[in-house]
Amino acid sequence: MYPTPYNLRVPKTDDFPATFTTLRALLKPYERYFTVIVNKPGAYYLSTKTSKTVSGAAIWFGGVQINKNYVSFHLMPVYAAPALLKGVSPSLLKRMQGKSCFNFTAIEPSHAKELKALTRKGFVAFKKFQ
Numbered sequence: 001m002y003p004t005p006y007n008l009r010v011p012k013t014d015d016f017p018a019t020f021t022t023l024r025a026l027l028k029p030y031e032r033y034f035t036v037i038v039n040k041p042g043a044y045y046l047s048t049k050t051s052k053t054v055s056g057a058a059i060w061f062g063g064v065q066i067n068k069n070y071v072s073f074h075l076m077p078v079y080a081a082p083a084l085l086k087g088v089s090p091s092l093l094k095r096m097q098g099k100s101c102f103n104f105t106a107i108e109p110s111h112a113k114e115l116k117a118l119t120r121k122g123f124v125a126f127k128k129f130q
Contacts, residue, residue, distance in 0.1 A: 016105070019071040019106055020044075020066050026119050030062075034049060034061050044065075047061060061126060062075045062077075073101070073104070073115060081125050089110070092111050
């Protein structure tokens with residue numbers, strides 16, 4: 001058997017379903033305000049029911065998706081209002097990829113708690129924009 005080159009770490013995908021469930025639970029309370037555009041194993045997305053955009057397109061609020069190497073949690077209010085990230089812990093910020101996506105192989109309870117509060121702040125800001 002050959003050694004693994006570069007000490008590649010393979011994500012522990014056994015944790016992905018539980019991580020997905022935890023992250024989806026953070027968005028579920030907002031279903032009554034949004035349209036669930038995808039709700040299937042491994043993918044869950046919310047968008048506006050109506051839109052105030054010039055094009056008339058719905059605005060995506062957030063979503064969770066199981067990918068090959070991690071579970072992604074998207075929160076679009078953070079993209080629109082980066083000031084919402086003020087006060088977020090450095091350990092959660094390390095999970096960010098891009099401007100509105102957080103990636104996890106397994107989620108720590110402290111990160112779930114922070115994301116719950118951030119989602120609430122994002123919802124309040126989103127409703128003011130609408």
